[in-house]
Amino acid sequence: PESIKAAGIAAIQQGKTKYTPAAGTLELRKAICEKLERDNGLQYRPEEIVVSNGGKQSLYNAYQVLLDPGEEVIIQAPYWVSYPEIVRLAGGVPVVVETDESTGFRLTADMIREKLTNRTRVINLNSPSNPTGAVLSRRELEEIAALAVEHDLMIVTDEIYEKLLYDGAEHVSIASLGEEVKRRTITVNGLSKAYAMTGWRMGYTASERIYAKAMADLQSQSTSGPSSISQAAAVAALRGSQESVEQMRQEFDRRRRHMLERLNRLPGFSVKVAPAGAFYLFPNVSALFGETIAGRKITSSDDLAEVILEQAHVAVVPGTGFGAPHHIRFSYATSMERIDEGLDRIARLLARG
Numbered sequence: 608p609e610s611i612k613a614a615g616i617a618a619i620q621q622g623k624t625k626y627t628p629a630a631g632t633l634e635l636r637k638a639i640c641e642k643l644e645r646d647n648g649l650q651y652r653p654e655e656i657v658v659s660n661g662g663k664q665s666l667y668n669a670y671q672v673l674l675d676p677g678e679e680v681i682i683q684a685p686y687w688v689s690y691p692e693i694v695r696l697a698g699g700v701p702v703v704v705e706t707d708e709s710t711g712f713r714l715t716a717d718m719i720r721e722k723l724t725n726r727t728r729v730i731n732l733n734s735p736s737n738p739t740g741a742v743l744s745r746r747e748l749e750e751i752a753a754l755a756v757e758h759d760l761m762i763v764t765d766e767i768y769e770k771l772l773y774d775g776a777e778h779v780s781i782a783s784l785g786e787e788v789k790r791r792t793i794t795v796n797g798l799s800k801a802y803a804m805t806g807w808r809m810g811y812t813a814s815e816r817i818y819a820k821a822m823a824d825l826q827s828q829s830t831s832g833p834s835s836i837s838q839a840a841a842v843a844a845l846r847g848s849q850e851s852v853e854q855m856r857q858e859f860d861r862r863r864r865h866m867l868e869r870l871n872r873l874p875g876f877s878v879k880v881a882p883a884g885a886f887y888l889f890p891n892v893s894a895l896f897g898e899t900i901a902g903r904k905i906t907s908s909d910d911l912a913e914v915i916l917e918q919a920h921v922a923v924v925p926g927t928g929f930g931a932p933h934h935i936r937f938s939y940a941t942s943m944e945r946i947d948e949g950l951d952r953i954a955r956l957l958a959r960g
């Protein structure tokens with residue numbers, strides 16, 4: 608949005624171009640506290656917030672400070688590609704809970720319970736989910752929260768897609784479900800998705816002071832505080848009118864419905880569960896395995912993604928990296944015209960056989 612760009616330009620002109628505190632400017636941390644209270648029903652103080660270069664660095668910081676070597680993190684598959692790697696970089700062990708469309712890609716407390724060992728340290732949550740778009744209900748989150756409290760586990764919850772919800776889905780921050788679970792939670796969020804600010808690199812965590820202090824110290828010795836200019840723009844984004852967020856959501860919803868309908872008409876593609884959040888569609892394409900497309904035998908989602916890229920010049924992401932080898936991921940974070948053009952090309956490729 609223009610007002611956010613203008614705030615970035617003003618920051619440069621006003622000389623807000625120096626180092627900031629490692630955890631971010633006080634002004635931005637205050638604006639984040641206001642946002643968490645307003646949108647998520649969460650009360651935090653600025654010293655409990657750490658601003659980073661994107662939600663990704665926030666996740667990295669969180670796992671670096673939480674994990675000792677060999678400690679386990681419960682991660683739902685299909686997962687965002689970076690979770691297992693971020694956990695491994697911190698010396699941890701990803702423990703994957705497989706889910707599929709038969710249960711709406713939902714993660715339940717019972718599924719987590721089956722994977723618990725005496726080394727389990729963290730439950731990783733991502734609702735709305737990239738890549739499936741699944742949104743956990745208040746009830747499901749309450750059960751997961753109770754489990755975490757019962758077994759004294761930490762929760763890292765990545766809520767970066769919270770604003771992109773469809774079909775009446777509600778976003779609930781697990782930390783808002785009670786003091787006991789709040790103490791054990793590091794909430795990760797950022798501005799990349801809600802304000803289309805991916806290149807500004809703005810993410811943050813909200814947690815107990817002890818974790819915030821550790822993450823700020825880590826950041827202080829690795830990257831220092833994030834860009835002062837981006838932080839000024841982030842204050843404008845969080846405190847300004849939120850109208851553009853809702854406009855964007857409605858536009859995404861329109862594209863989601865359109866793409867969903869078109870994908871389900873492509874031979875061999877099946878989206879059984881309409882995503883209730885984020886901006887991805889994640890069709891199951893296993894019906895095409897064994898078929899030949901453009902002279903190439905398709906045995907995996909990697910093969911299919913490659914043929915689509917090479918022959919139709921459309922970029923889709925194979926599910927393998929998401930722990931979901933039967934799927935490929937489409938993004939509708941692009942214009943309707945481009946969506947139609949891409950799907951037309953894929954349809955022509957499939958018709959060619």
Ligand SMILES: Cc1ncc(COP(=O)(O)O)c(C=O)c1O
Pocket residue numbers: 660661662663664687733736737765767797798799805808809810
């Ligand atoms: C689930 C999820 N979390 C976090 C991120 C990180 O976003 P950023 O580092 O731009 O804030 C992404 C970006 O694709 C994402 O999909």
